[in-house]
Amino acid sequence: MSAFDLTGPAGHGRVYWALADCWNVVRRGLTHYQRQPVNIAWQLGFPILSVLLYGYVFGSAMRVPGGGDYKDFLMPGMFVMTMAFGFINTATVVVYDSTKGVIDRFRSMPMASSAVVAGRGVTDLIVACAELAILMLTALVMGWRPDGGWEFLAAFGLLLWLRFALIWLGVWLGLLVPNPEAAGGLFAVAFPLTMISSIFVAPQLMPDWLGWVAAWNPISSTAAATRELFGTPVGGGDSWVEQHALLMAGVWPVILTALFLPLAVRRFRRLSR
Amino acid sequence: MKDDGYAVRAEGLEKRYGEKRALDGFDLTVRAGTVHGLLGPNGAGKTTAVRILSTLIRLDGGRATVAGLDVARQAREVRARIGLTGQYAAVDEVLTGRQNLEMFGRLFHLGGRRARARAAELLEQFDLTDAADKGVGDYSGGMRRRLDLAASMILTPAVLFLDEPTTGLDPRSRGEVWESVRALVAGGTTVLLTTQYLEEADRLASRITVIDRGRSIADDTPDGLKNRVGGDRVEVVVAERSDIPRVVKVVARVADGEPEADETELRVHAPVTDRVGALTDVARTLQDEGVRVEDIGLRRPSLDDVFLRLTGHRTETTEKEAAA
Secondary structure (H helix, E strand, C coil): CCCCCCCCCCCCCHHHHHHHHHHHHHHHHHHHHHHCCHHHHHHHHHHHHHHHHHHHHHHHHCCCCCCCCHHHHHHHHHHHHHHHHHHHHHHHHHHHHHHHCHHHHHHCCCCCCHHHHHHHHHHHHHHHHHHHHHHHHHHHHCCCCCCCHHHHHHHHHHHHHHHHHHHHHHHHHHHHCCCHHHHHCHHHHHHHHHHCCCCCCCHHHCCHHHHHHHHHCHHHHHHHHHHHHHCCCCCCCCCHHHHCHHHHHHHHHHHHHHHHHHHHHHHHHHCCC | CCCCCEEEEEEEEEEEECCEEEEEEEEEEEECCCEEEEECCCCCCHHHHHHHHCCCCCCCEEEEEECCEECCCCHHHHHCCEEEEECCCCCCCCCEHHHHHHHHHHHCCCCHHHHHHHHHHHHHHCCCHHHCCCEHHHCCHHHHHHHHHHHHCCCCCCEEEEECCCCCCCHHHHHHHHHHHHHHHHCCCEEEEEECCHHHHHHHCCEEEEEECCEEEEEECHHHHHHHCCCCEEEEEECCHHHHHHHHHHHHHHCCCCCEEECCCCEEEEECCCHHHHHHHHHHHHHHCCCCEEEEEEECCCHHHHHHHHHCCCCHHHHHHHHC
């Protein structure tokens, strides 16, 4: 005698329920933003403040190699920075859910366990789209004028592609750190890592060794590629990685995903130990 | 599915974390339709046992079935028949009570319409209708535990695991949670209750398993357990240390066993069977003899007494308090 048919009342298969479970986890994530809209404001506050500070305060003193307006150079960098810092949000939510027992509640239910992580990822991508839209509107108000058309969409796609790769870093760290307070400390690590890149300053203006590190920073490739696609000043150097920014903006997230997705999955499985 | 009248059956469960044996041959049987208490100090293995039985962690040895299903091989089927409430399974604090229950309902594959209907039903049943659309972050401790219970009852599980459901609650909220648990059992659900409070197990459980260092060291009814530690004791606290020998003599006349005297706390106590008779006898005699008595009464054995008697050591919390 079985009171519950696991494939569901309408006889749907496992894949259907895995997708349905994932969507329900996404709904939960989005409802959080609906109930606490101030969270999105916090997440956007830093990049918008950075645009204003760097654009207006330092902007006149900043130089872009090869010419062009610094604000135009800066904007795509801000988009990349917002995507890059996104992993901290992922980690914060994951550590909160795992320490408060929400993930255990999910795991004790007959739902697809993949949905717990996949739902987080889809939520973060949807939120990233909203963040990018708001940032781009801010940039337009400040006089940023990108090229339209497929190049624009391709740049948008590359930004999301980077965010996607960093979801797994966020999930892994979220399951690794002991409490939500520790997740807050990730910012101290992330900030220098985003500074040593082409986000604010072209690597060729840095000391040689630092410029080399900055050029090979994965987020530099996304910044350079999106600058190219938006038709804004690139400020790129002669190194191989800077010359192949479009390629590397596609490749780096693959490498990051190949590295952190298995780590995240392994850590998630370890919850059963 | 073999129906032998047991909702939970665990034989020789083992769980190791490195060198530490969290469970070391743990046995447990729980009759269907009853509340079964699992008692033990912190670190005894209660939570590990519950986490294995509710499929959250894998076992290293032994065998366990819940609702007739193997927890290791049929985890997903087990999950459709259990509820888990307590320190480790929480509700979402940002969502409202209603949003929580509807979300869990959809994740239990009820579909949108049935999930909404079931949420409304449970909010009513657990007396949360007025707070249904408030964020759970604004709930009191008792309301949150009731919502937790409601979330575990969405599919009316065959077995409900209640992991320290009233830890940290005030007496009134504790009473509310107890009421809810009784109502669930009346509806046919089997409950495995872990707790540190003997009183709680006493009020709710028809049978109790005591766990220590990863093993079950006793399995009995609440009364049976209390009888093992000698049942009720008469206890006298005097004002003057010099009165202690006289009080011991008086108490010995009515006691079932040797009276014990605590010189530092000026306390004399002994097990008694004729509880009220013994108490009045001791009180009257001490008054006649002119002994100054600070306090006198009947003391029921506590979990700590059960522990001390069964294991020879006190519960960890008490040890810590004693050390502090």
